[in-house]
Structure formats: structure tokens, C-alpha cells
Amino acid sequence: MEIGRNEDASEDRDCSDLEHLEAKSPMPLLDQEICKRTAAIFRAMGDASRLQLLALLAKREMCVTELTGRLSDNLPAISQRLKLLRAERLVSTRRQGKHIYYSLADNHIASLIENGLAHGSETDCTLCPPT
Amino acid sequence: MEIGRNEDASEDRDCSDLEHLEAKSPMPLLDQEICKRTAAIFRAMGDASRLQLLALLAKREMCVTELTGRLSDNLPAISQRLKLLRAERLVSTRRQGKHIYYSLADNHIASLIENGLAHGSETDCTLCPPT
DNA sequence: CCAACAATCAATCATTTGATTGACTGATTG
């Protein structure tokens, strides 16, 4: 998707003279639904516990038991989070015997997560004092 | 950041024979803080109204009044959302006269948003019936 | 078919979140 910067550069004008008050339709509105859907994806990723799950699944497919073993949390909790991630279609499942294996839904999701973690780790966090 | 897939491919083995129960430390834990910070960023983007703001700011710097004009919402509401985005350092501000201009904090954020919207628009949403 | 294990579901409850309103600060203009 192309966002397109500087569609109408309005450099130094004083915007109090109501130029932009009557300007432009209230919104492209076209993107309304896209924003909703995209926000839902981001919201699903916007929780440390869930993101940790996603980060693990970015490495490879894992079953719930293994995920539970790696994170220090009980199985129902993990399962619940996975359920949410599946509802937003960030992950998909496959059953094999007693186990249900989870993996990231597609590469796009994977790169979203990688990019996010990249930014999150680069950001020197002045707000959060060193633990 | 490199995540590294298939670090130990465990194809067809039955994971009930407790191979992975004793396996691996509970978590890399190194990434704990990174996950927290990253999740906070995603959470901030994980709201349709805020994402719309970010999408607008991805085009160019805008002041609160202009943003308010483009979205159909009152100024305090917009301001509140911007405040949150600023607290997470997704946007930064600069004052010019009466106006305060907002812009995306850096290019990394911009690409995160673009990628997200790209994925959000590509996804055919089987869950959400056509409005 | 029964016992044991993997995972999900359903319901409850505390916490977090976000919208809203009115008061407040900061800058400009006459």
C-alpha cells in the first residue's frame, strides 16, 4: 500500500485563517474498514504475553504444550491467548495426534512482528528506567 | 533483528514423550523487556481512531486543528489520542505560533504503519461481513 | 470401553481502557 507523502504541502501558512477548516472531505473514509482491520491486528500483537507467543512461533511451529513449557504460564492461559490470535488470523493450527500445532498465519505477519521487535529493541527507552 | 527460523526442526516426533517438557530454559528472557516495549508500540497502534491519525501523519506533518477537521471527532478527543501516541513516542511535536504540529517520530514507525495497513487491506476479512 | 492426556470452553471478576465534560495554560492580536 502506498501512502504518498506531501500530497499538498502547506508549509508556513497560518492555519487559523480557516483554510483547512472547510478543506477536504471529513476523511478519505475509504480506509475506514482497512484501519479497523489493521488496528485489530496491531491490537492482537499489542500485548507482551501474546507477542512472546508470536515471537516463538516466528521461529517455528509449536504445539501448545511446548509453548507452555517455554513461557512460564499455565496452559489454559496460553490457550486463551492463542485463541485470540487465531480469531484475528495471525496464527493457524493443525492437529497431529493429541497435539495442536500453531504457526504464524503468513509471512506478512512474520515480517510485521520482526519489524516491530526490531524497532522495539532499537528504541532506547528513556521512559522505562533500567531494570 | 534476526529471529532465525527452524533452530531445531522437530518434525514428526511425538512431543508427549516429555522431550520438550524439560527442554530449553523457560524463556530467553532477554527479550522480555523488548517484548514489553514492542507490545506497547503495537498497542498504541491497535486502535482504529489512533491508527487513522497515524495514517494521516504518515502523509505529512499536521496540527491538531487540521487533524480534527479531517477526522469527524472533537478536538479534545483527538488531543487525548495524540497524547497517548506521544507518550509511546510514536509521534513528536513542534510548536509554531498558536499551533502544535504533530509528525511521526521516525521512519521506522512510518514503515511499521505502512506494512500494517498493507496487510490489513490485503486480508480478505471472512469474519467481518460486508457492511 | 475406560483412563489419561492435550487443549478448549464458559463464566466470573478485577483491571484497564477510552470517551466525555469542563476547567486550565500558552500564544497572539487588538
Next chain:
DNA sequence: CAATCAGTCAATCAAATGATTGATTGTTGG
């Protein structure tokens, strides 16, 4: 310096979220 405009702050309140517990489904192995 008073009036006005831009924007933020603070407090309240309803709605959404997430953790937790116990019951339930699905699968395998004896």
C-alpha cells in the same frame, strides 16, 4: 492587558479486556 483561539489537563464513568477456575471435548493407548 483583555479577549480569543489552540491545545491540554483532570476527573468521572461506562465498556472492553484479560486472568482464572472448573467443566468439557477430542485423542490415544491399554
